[in-house]
Amino acid sequence: MSNHNTLAGATGTRDYFLKEEPHVENGTALGFWLYLMSDCLIFAALFATYGALGRNYAGGAGGAELFDLSLVAINTALLLFSSITFGFAMLAKQKGSVKGTVVWLIITGLFGAGFLGVELYEFHHLIHVGAGPQSSAAMSAFFALVGTHGLHVTFGLVWLVVLLLQIGKHGLTRENNRRLMCLSMFWHFLDVVWIGVFSFVYLIGVL
Numbered sequence: 001m002s003n004h005n006t007l008a009g010a011t012g013t014r015d016y017f018l019k020e021e022p023h024v025e026n027g028t029a030l031g032f033w034l035y036l037m038s039d040c041l042i043f044a045a046l047f048a049t050y051g052a053l054g055r056n057y058a059g060g061a062g063g064a065e066l067f068d069l070s071l072v073a074i075n076t077a078l079l080l081f082s083s084i085t086f087g088f089a090m091l092a093k094q095k096g097s098v099k100g101t102v103v104w105l106i107i108t109g110l111f112g113a114g115f116l117g118v119e120l121y122e123f124h125h126l127i128h129v130g131a132g133p134q135s136s137a138a139m140s141a142f143f144a145l146v147g148t149h150g151l152h153v154t155f156g157l158v159w160l161v162v163l164l165l166q167i168g169k170h171g172l173t174r175e176n177n178r179r180l181m182c183l184s185m186f187w188h189f190l191d192v193v194w195i196g197v198f199s200f201v202y203l204i205g206v207l
Helices: 027-053 069-094 098-128 137-170 174-205
Strands: 004-008 014-018
Touching: 027 137, 027 174, 069 098, 069 174, 098 137, 137 174
Parallel strands: none
Antiparallel strands: 004 014
16 A cells, blocks of 8 residues: 555554645645635625615614614724734744744634624614514614624634644644634635625614
8 A cells, every 4th residue: 555654563453544644735725715705605695685675674763873883893893903813823823833823813712702792782782772683674684694794703713712722732733724724714704794794784874
C-alpha cells in the first residue's frame, strides 16, 4: 500500500496512518465559499421579503417610532469591532503566536456576545410594546431577517468557543489553521450582511 505505512505493535496488532494530508489543498476553502454563497441566497430571499413587506405595519407604529438608531449604532459598532479583533487574531496566527491568537479570539467572542445581548434586548423591547413578529407583516419580515442573522452569530460564537478549546489543546496545527480561516470568512460575511441590515432595515425604516 503506497499511501500507508504499517507499524507492528508489541501486541502484534497493526496500526495504519496516512502519509499525506487527506484534504485536497484549498478544497476546504472552496467548499466553504460554496456554503457562503448558499447563505447569500438565504439572506437575499429575506431581504427581498422585507423589501416587499417592510412598510406594512397593519396600522401600527412604524420604523421611525419603533427603531432606536442609537442602540442599533452601538450594536453595529460591537460587530464591526469584533471583525477588527478577528483580524488581529489572524495576524497573531500568521506569527505563530498561540497566546495572541487565543486572546484576540476571546475579545472577538466578547464583542459578539455583546452584540447578541443588545439584539435580544431590542427584540424584548419590541415584543413588550406590542410590535412582535405576529403584529404585522413588516415585523414578521423584520424578525425573520434580523433573527436569522442573530442565529448565525450565535452559531459563530459556538464555533469560536470550540475552536478556542482545540487551539488550547493542540495549538496552531494545520487543521486548526484551516478551521480558523473558515471561521474568519464566516465572521466577516456576517459583518457584511449586518451592514446591509443596518442600511436597508434601520436607516430606511426610520425615514
